[in-house]
Amino acid sequence: MTNPGFDEQARNSAKDHGIPSLQVAVYPNPFDLETNAQLQEKSAKILVPQIVDALINPIPASKGTAEQRGGREIVFTGTIDQVNRYFTDKGWSDGMSITPPTKEKVEEFLKYTDYAPDQEIAVLPVANLRATPWNIAVNGVMAGCRPEYMPILIAAVQAIADPSFRYTNHGGSTHSFMNFFWVNGPLSRQLGIDHGQGLIANPVNSVIGRAMSLIERNIAGFRIKETQMGSFGKQLSWVLAEDEEAMTKLGWEPYHVDKGFAKNANALSAGYSTLWGRNLIPSTSDPKILMQVVAYGMTTTEAFASGFTGQSRRYVLVEPGVAKILADGGYTKRSLREDLINTGRKMTYEAVFSQVYGSFGEVYGSFDAELEKALRDKKTEKGKLPPWYPRFPGWEEIETTPAIRMVEFIVCGDPARNKVQTLAGGAGIAIKEIKLPAKWDELMEKAGYRPLQEFFLK
Amino acid sequence: MDILQQLPRMSDGTATWMLACFVVVILFAVSSPTDTAASEPSGEPAYKVVSPIGESTVKITTMAPRLDTLDGKTVCMVWNNAFKADVTLPAIGEALRKQYPGVKIVPYTDMPDAFLPEHPGTPRKESEALQAVFKEKGCNAVISGNGG
Numbered sequence: 001m002t003n004p005g006f007d008e009q010a011r012n013s014a015k016d017h018g019i020p021s022l023q024v025a026v027y028p029n030p031f032d033l034e035t036n037a038q039l040q041e042k043s044a045k046i047l048v049p050q051i052v053d054a055l056i057n058p059i060p061a062s063k064g065t066a067e068q069r070g071g072r073e074i075v076f077t078g079t080i081d082q083v084n085r086y087f088t089d090k091g092w093s094d095g096m097s098i099t100p101p102t103k104e105k106v107e108e109f110l111k112y113t114d115y116a117p118d119q120e121i122a123v124l125p126v127a128n129l130r131a132t133p134w135n136i137a138v139n140g141v142m143a144g145c146r147p148e149y150m151p152i153l154i155a156a157v158q159a160i161a162d163p164s165f166r167y168t169n170h171g172g173s174t175h176s177f178m179n180f181f182w183v184n185g186p187l188s189r190q191l192g193i194d195h196g197q198g199l200i201a202n203p204v205n206s207v208i209g210r211a212m213s214l215i216e217r218n219i220a221g222f223r224i225k226e227t228q229m230g231s232f233g234k235q236l237s238w239v240l241a242e243d244e245e246a247m248t249k250l251g252w253e254p255y256h257v258d259k260g261f262a263k264n265a266n267a268l269s270a271g272y273s274t275l276w277g278r279n280l281i282p283s284t285s286d287p288k289i290l291m292q293v294v295a296y297g298m299t300t301t302e303a304f305a306s307g308f309t310g311q312s313r314r315y316v317l318v319e320p321g322v323a324k325i326l327a328d329g330g331y332t333k334r335s336l337r338e339d340l341i342n343t344g345r346k347m348t349y350e351a352v353f354s355q356v357y358g359s360f361g362e363v364y365g366s367f368d369a370e371l372e373k374a375l376r377d378k379k380t381e382k383g384k385l386p387p388w389y390p391r392f393p394g395w396e397e398i399e400t401t402p403a404i405r406m407v408e409f410i411v412c413g414d415p416a417r418n419k420v421q422t423l424a425g426g427a428g429i430a431i432k433e434i435k436l437p438a439k440w441d442e443l444m445e446k447a448g449y450r451p452l453q454e455f456f457l458k
Numbered sequence: 459m460d461i462l463q464q465l466p467r468m469s470d471g472t473a474t475w476m477l478a479c480f481v482v483v484i485l486f487a488v489s490s491p492t493d494t495a496a497s498e499p500s501g502e503p504a505y506k507v508v509s510p511i512g513e514s515t516v517k518i519t520t521m522a523p524r525l526d527t528l529d530g531k532t533v534c535m536v537w538n539n540a541f542k543a544d545v546t547l548p549a550i551g552e553a554l555r556k557q558y559p560g561v562k563i564v565p566y567t568d569m570p571d572a573f574l575p576e577h578p579g580t581p582r583k584e585s586e587a588l589q590a591v592f593k594e595k596g597c598n599a600v601i602s603g604n605g606g
Contacts, residue, residue, distance in 0.1 A: 001546065002605030010605055017575060018516040031541035031604050043546040044553035051550065052557070055533075055599050056525050075509045076493045079502040086493065092510050100505035123578035129512025138510040163577040174606075219512040361540040361606060 001025045001047055005229065009172060012226045016127040023054035032361065072103065072134065087142075091223055094213060094236070098142040109137035112150035114437040121154060122161030125168040127221020131157045139218055143211035148191065148447055149204075151434050152268060156181050156212050159270035159430040160220070166428030170272055171222045175303065175360065176230030177272040177425055179212060180238045182410050184256035185266030186455035187434055188241035190444070195241040197414035209237040235276065243411050246320035248457055250327040255410060258333065259431050264456045266434040271315055271408065274303045277421035282322055287329025290322065291336065292387050294420055295343035299386065299403040303424040308360060309351040312424040313406040316340075319413040322420055337407045343387065344404035348380050351401045375399060515578070525598060529560035534597035536588075538572040541604035550601060564595050572602055 002010055007024040014022035025047045031039065076086045083100045087093035099105070110117050110133055117134040124131055133154065140153050160167050160179060170177040183193050194202035200209070213236045222228035244254045256267035280297040282290045294316065303312035318326075326336060352371045356364045364370050374380055383396045406427065413419060437443070441451060525531055533554060537543040543566065551563040570591055576582050592600065 001543075001601065001603035003541075006605040013575075015518075016514075016516065018519045019521070020518050021521050027546070027604070031543075031546070031606055034542070036542075036545050039542055039545045040549040043549040047546065048550055048553040048557070051554075051601060052528065056527060058524060059521055071513065072508055074506040077504050077506045079504060081502075083505050083507055087507075087510075100507045101510060102505055102507055106508065123515050124512070125575070125578055127512070128515045128578055130515055131512055135510060135512050138508055142510060161578075163580055168574050168577050214510065218510040221512075363539055363542060363544055 001027060001051075003027055003030055005225065008225065009227055009229050013126055013172070016221060016227070021059045023059065025050035025054065032359065074103075091226075092218055093142065094210075094217065096210075099144050101138040101141040105141045106134065106137045108147040109140055109145075109150045110134070112147050112437060112440075112443060113154060114435070115154065121157050124157070124161055124215075124220040126172055126227050127219075129219050129221055131161070131215070131219045135219055136215065139214040140211045143214055144207045145211050146207075146447075148444065148449070149208055149211070151187070151266075151436050151440075152183065152191070152193075152208055153211055153215070155268040155432045155434040156208075156270060157215060157219075158432045159268055160212075160216075162430040162432070164428060165270055165272075165430040166426060167220065170426050170428065171216070171220060172228050174229045174231045175274050176232060176234045177274055177303075178234050178237060178276075179216065179270060179272050180240070180423075181209070181212065182240040182242060182255065182269050182271075182412075183267070183434070184242050184244065184254050184261070184269070185434065186264055186452050186457070187266040187436070189244075189455035190449055190452050193239065193241040195243040195412045197416070199240055199412055200238040205239040205241075206236075209239045212237040212239075238276070240317070240410060240412050243320055243413075243415070244457055246323070246415060247411050250320075250323055250411075252323065252327060252333055252411065255408070256431065261431075261433070266436070267431055268434050269429065269431040271313065271423075271425055271429050273315060273423035273425040275301075275423065277301075277315075277317065277423045280420040280422065282325075282418055282420060285325055287326050287331060290325055290329075291331070291339050292343055294422070295340045295386065295404065296388050297420065297422045298340060298407070298424075299344040299346060301422045301424045302403075303426060309346055309354060310402050310405050311427070313408065313427055313429060314404060315408050315410060315423040315425070317413055317419075317421040317423070318409055318411050319417055319419050320411060320415040322418055323411050333409050336409070340407055341402065341404045342384075344402070345384055345386050345400035346403040347385075348374050348399040348401045351403070374401065377401070528554060528558040528599075531558075531598040532562045532564060532596045533599045533601060534564040534569055534592065534595055535566040536569050536572045536600060536602040537566040538602070538604070541606040543604040546603060547601070564597065569595070 002024055004026055007026045010024045011022050027042060027047055076083060078086060080100060084097055087098060088095050113133050115133045118132050121131045136153050136157055137150060140149060159165060192204050194205050199205055216222050224233060242254050247254050255269060257263055261267045278297055278301040280293060282293045284290050298314050302308045352374050356367045356370050380399050380401050382399055384400050385395050385398050535547045535551065537547055547566050551565060554561050555563060570588055573584050576585060
């Protein structure tokens with residue numbers, strides 16, 4: 001049983017799992033906006049006849065799965081406009097102009113990987129389609145990537161395919177979780193993946209992000225009004241690189257080193273967020289207050305804005321100038337994380353209000369019952385009101401609940417500015433090594449790039 | 459003299475071969491899988507392009523035969539702890555009992571919760587466990603909700 005629109009998602013997702021004709025009963029209004037009496041009445045009058053019909057009457061013959069014609073055969077011949085129209089009509093394009101994926105262009109990309117063209121890189125949810133270097137390259141061509149971005153695209157597909165990324169959980173969500181990626185290692189500098197001012201809008205970063213959005217559509221199978229139910233739709237994936245040289249000066253390790261990679265290894269990480277981020281402008285040279293400002297921004301930036309207190313994984317984009325204040329003030333990434341978690345709390349009453357009345361769908365009891373449950377939770381404590389509230393008489397009696405649990409830092413952005421941006425997503429995250437082909441140095445020399453070694457951190 | 463007028467002058471074998479070629483060409487043109495835009499002389503280059511989509515890895519199953527009636531049948535309910543299914547499912551159960559007094563309803567409280575499909579390539583433990591419960595409870599039909 002679903003609301004309108006979600007019946008299509010249910011049927012399409014079922015087909016993607018081998019069930020040709022899932023029977024769905026449709027309830028006309030958003031469930032959470034109805035009273036119990038309305039739900040009971042309409043369930044009997046509207047849902048039950050559909051249910052009975054689905055269970056006892058013959059099902060019309062189904063066409064089976066949607067056309068999933070991978071492979072290398074030519075599927076269309078036309079001018080650039082005709083190709084674009086064809087791909088958009090098929091649902092293969094995002095509607096923006098694509099570079100026609102000819103065999104010749106795809107084969108150029110395949111030079112930049114030692115994987116065989118038809119080797120299975122992953123099977124992606126939701127559609128259970130096989131990602132291979134060939135079809136990854138096709139989407140890369142369409143997006144306007146250069147062939148040398150191929151190792152990045154393969155690593156990104158491996159990352160989103162990792163169960164720890166939880167793509168099955170969030171890919172089709174109504175909350176419009178947007179995948180994003182960040183790159184560490186000398187490869188990011190060699191390819192010019194930007195870590196500085198305006199980074200995600202740099203064309204190198206943009207086209208890689210777009211390729212991953214096309215892969216989401218064409219290989220993961222997430223399409224709006226079919227299997228991707230984001231209420232307001234999704235932006236294209238964005239791509240960042242970390243400013244590792246700035247971090248070296250700060251004495252902070254780059255993200256991938258924290259995760260066990262060697263400093264000059266190349267790694268790609270994948271996360272997701274419901275928003276591009278809440279912009280903070282810390283305007284203090286006091287590292288402790290600066291930390292508190294960041295905690296404030298994070299506490300009020302949940303994945304679902306409400307109803308999800310403490311469950312989001314937060315990503316904190318820190319500009320190098322801000323990171324310097326924190327580092328000079330004695331903060332390591334670890335101690336910063338600890339202080340943010342300890343500081344970032346919400347009044348329990350507020351947290352319960354947002355959960356019960358702003359639930360993302362989960363069934364809660366009455367406000368009073370949920371408040372009582374929350375007040376009994378051992379994580380609820382008095383005397384920990386965040387520093388952005390006044391210390392009026394009796395403040396110590398106000399119960400608060402932790403609002404920050406998982407934090408990732410990415411040092412990037414304009415080094416001449418004092419900004420922090422906080423993103424909030426679900427728990428899933430993944431990091432993968434970016435594998436370069438044996439002939440990488442030779443290929444890159446021919447392509448006019450400086451050697452990879454020149455971009456190693458000392 | 460055009461080619462068709464020349465045909466009777468050739469040996470039977472050659473004429474037959476050429477006719478066969480024409481037929482093959484016509485059949486190939488009709489059955490070619492390649493889509494081509496309606497030809498319009500524009501002078502622009504034409505691109506032969508490949509598909510961006512992945513190959514499916516699933517096998518299509520057969521839908522279970524429909525029931526003749528719900529009387530005497532067991533209808534199991536599964537919820538996903540979302541979108542007030544704790545209200546709609548019992549209401550549905552009650553309405554079905556009124557319409558089919560012989561139906562047995564297994565409420566969602568007696569069934570495992572619904573879950574997201576397992577990630578491709580991972581063990582299908584929850585799916586198999588749920589299927590085992592369906593068999594154990596003798597479910598002839600399952601109603602699952604709510605999606606939104």
